[in-house]
Amino acid sequence: MTCAHRHNQALLDPYRAALYAGDADAVQAALHAVMAPDCTIHMCHPFGDLTGPTAFGQTVLSPLTEAFPDVERRDWIVIGGEDEQGNAWVGCGGHYVGTFVAPLLDIPPTGHLAHMRFHEFYRFEDDKIVEVQAIWDIPELMMQAGAWPMAPSLGREMFVPGPATADGTSRAPRDADQSAASQQLIIDMLTHMIRHPNQGGPEVMELPKFWHEKMNWYGPAGIGTGRGTAGFRNWHQIPFLAAMPDRGRHEDEITHHFFGDNAYCAVTGWPNMTQTITCDGWMGIAPSGQKVTLCSLDFWRVENGKIRENWVLVDLLDLYRKIGVDVLARMREFNKARVLGTVPFPVGAP
Numbered sequence: 001m002t003c004a005h006r007h008n009q010a011l012l013d014p015y016r017a018a019l020y021a022g023d024a025d026a027v028q029a030a031l032h033a034v035m036a037p038d039c040t041i042h043m044c045h046p047f048g049d050l051t052g053p054t055a056f057g058q059t060v061l062s063p064l065t066e067a068f069p070d071v072e073r074r075d076w077i078v079i080g081g082e083d084e085q086g087n088a089w090v091g092c093g094g095h096y097v098g099t100f101v102a103p104l105l106d107i108p109p110t111g112h113l114a115h116m117r118f119h120e121f122y123r124f125e126d127d128k129i130v131e132v133q134a135i136w137d138i139p140e141l142m143m144q145a146g147a148w149p150m151a152p153s154l155g156r157e158m159f160v161p162g163p164a165t166a167d168g169t170s171r172a173p174r175d176a177d178q179s180a181a182s183q184q185l186i187i188d189m190l191t192h193m194i195r196h197p198n199q200g201g202p203e204v205m206e207l208p209k210f211w212h213e214k215m216n217w218y219g220p221a222g223i224g225t226g227r228g229t230a231g232f233r234n235w236h237q238i239p240f241l242a243a244m245p246d247r248g249r250h251e252d253e254i255t256h257h258f259f260g261d262n263a264y265c266a267v268t269g270w271p272n273m274t275q276t277i278t279c280d281g282w283m284g285i286a287p288s289g290q291k292v293t294l295c296s297l298d299f300w301r302v303e304n305g306k307i308r309e310n311w312v313l314v315d316l317l318d319l320y321r322k323i324g325v326d327v328l329a330r331m332r333e334f335n336k337a338r339v340l341g342t343v344p345f346p347v348g349a350p
Helices: 004-021 024-034 052-067 138-144 176-193 228-243 316-322 327-334
Strands: 035-043 049-051 072-082 088-099 113-125 128-136 211-218 225-227 257-261 264-268 273-277 290-294 296-303 306-314
Touching: 004 024, 004 072, 004 088, 004 113, 024 035, 024 052, 035 052, 049 052, 072 264, 088 257, 088 264, 088 296, 113 138, 113 296, 113 306, 128 296, 138 316, 176 257, 176 264, 176 296, 176 306, 211 228, 225 228, 290 316, 316 327
Parallel strands: 035 128, 211 306
Antiparallel strands: 035 049, 072 088, 072 257, 088 113, 113 128, 211 225, 257 264, 264 296, 273 290, 296 306
């Protein structure tokens, strides 16, 4: 018998397949078939909150397909599970790839193959999607267009790969015990993580207990990727905590939805972090003294009892918005001497 979570993943297959094929009519048909008419959709900035498949198609998917006429959706993680409240989720991670021939959110087209990572989480009830929480790595696309107007990343910017084990989309039978163990490992790791800095130095996090020595932390564009705990700490965590040392002290103001699926675990929440920008040092942001919320959608892969890979997307454009910085407006100023328009040859032309 197919478990409920594998069933929900299968319900999403026609929509994913239609986006891979680039069939606009099939995309709309599959979207309306699987999404409830009153579905609550939380998209990253600047798309914002929407309701239902029609609004999602017009506001989110149409601009994507206009900018990328040959767009392909390439998932490398598709997992399902139940959170602590009993909600059923399917989490997807991958890239939208295609020829970037027309502006997207005023990002200048390149005429070349481009990629934009996505983390998308779908909550199911009675065979329908009733909630979406999704982040697209829009800064990643800005960087490929030479149009990123903010501080350079400390980590390595790269085409983020899928799981090293190439099993992120497999339909292996779901092992409830393994799934629960993966989820608990992540919760235990995060419980230790928030002990620093308010309860002591880096040693209180006990990073070697949870993280593989060859782990990769795949951060969003604007932060970048780090290799090993040293890469994670130097290129993300140290400046992050230096700027916002009250991390983990406002847990009553946020939500988390953890779910495990065999060797994988995921978390979503809108928002799922609250902290105060009190010092300088993170992404060049000035210490405003402002308390902000952040949305971070994560996947982890566990190998031999330790975390080997962690994919992280943060809605950085929304964070900048909350401190009064309109990144898209700054990008338009930064690129005002560039002529926006469609690339003057058809996609796929010889």
